Amino acid sequence: MGTRVRYGYGPPSVDKALGALPVVAAFCRRLDIAGIVDRACPVRDVAIVTHGQVIEALVANRLTSPTPLVHVEDWARAWAVEEVFDVAPHTLNDDRIGRALDAAAPELAGIVGSIGAGAVASFGIDVSRIHWDMTSISLFGEYEVTEEDFAEPRFGHPKDRRPDLRQIQTGLGVTADGGVPIFHRAYDGGAGEVNQVIPALAGDAL
Numbered sequence: 001m002g003t004r005v006r007y008g009y010g011p012p013s014v015d016k017a018l019g020a021l022p023v024v025a026a027f028c029r030r031l032d033i034a035g036i037v038d039r040a041c042p043v044r045d046v047a048i049v050t051h052g053q054v055i056e057a058l059v060a061n062r063l064t065s066p067t068p069l070v071h072v073e074d075w076a077r078a079w080a081v082e083e084v085f086d087v088a089p090h091t092l093n094d095d096r097i098g099r100a101l102d103a104a105a106p107e108l109a110g111i112v113g114s115i116g117a118g119a120v121a122s123f124g125i126d127v128s129r130i131h132w133d134m135t136s137i138s139l140f141g142e143y144e145v146t147e148e149d150f151a152e153p154r155f156g157h158p159k160d161r162r163p164d165l166r167q168i169q170t171g172l173g174v175t176a177d178g179g180v181p182i183f184h185r186a187y188d189g190g191a192g193e194v195n196q197v198i199p200a201l202a203g204d205a206l
Contacts, residue, residue: 016080017065024060025084030122033059036114040107041100049091054100057087069094109183116182126177132200133172134193138165154189171196 028034034052041051057076061067067075076082076089104111120127136158143153143166153166167189173182187196 016083017078018080018084019064021060021064021080021084024063025056028056028059031115031118033115036111036118037104040111040114041103043103049087049096051100051103053085053087054092054097055104057081057085057092058097058100060085069097072097112181112184116180119178119180120175123178125175125180127175127182129176130173130182131176131179132197133174134169134196135159135172136167136169136189138162138167140165151186152188156189156191169196171200173200 034050034056037052037055038050043050058072060081061072061075064079065075072094073089073092076087076092081092082088119125136156138158138160139153146152151168151170153168155163155165156167156169157163158165158167169187169189169191170184171187172184174180175182185196185200
């Protein structure tokens, strides 16, 4: 009678895209993006992931394969996000991302400023000259009610040539050396550019 041989099989292999994720993760950690967000927007100890982890993963998505928020979870499954950022794909659903963005919105100026200052210190960036850039963001939807202290979506002259959509405008101050964001401000969709440039030159945007 012949000898029986048993063969064992491991779990099926899974191919995931790696791309620039390790590089993005290294820069995120050097700038302490997750830590800065978490200190500004703490979550309960029972949370599976922190707001900072979610924002960091979202930054990676924007820099590797930008996708609508509803598809970020699918992107995380197809890319090695869990292996590089230690964030499970199912925790990056659009509802969780929305809650992270809502938490960060009131603290955004401090978050951007802290990350920018960290970049200046870490990389020795020259801040003697600042560039002020303006752009518009077109929006879908009615937006009948706007919360106080937030830019109001209005019709204007959009940069993407979609005059049929309401928009908001934003001004961003970046260093001439490296283009590192230092400060920003949102404006109503119908605001003229002169209403952005003059206050920015006067230092009011700070």
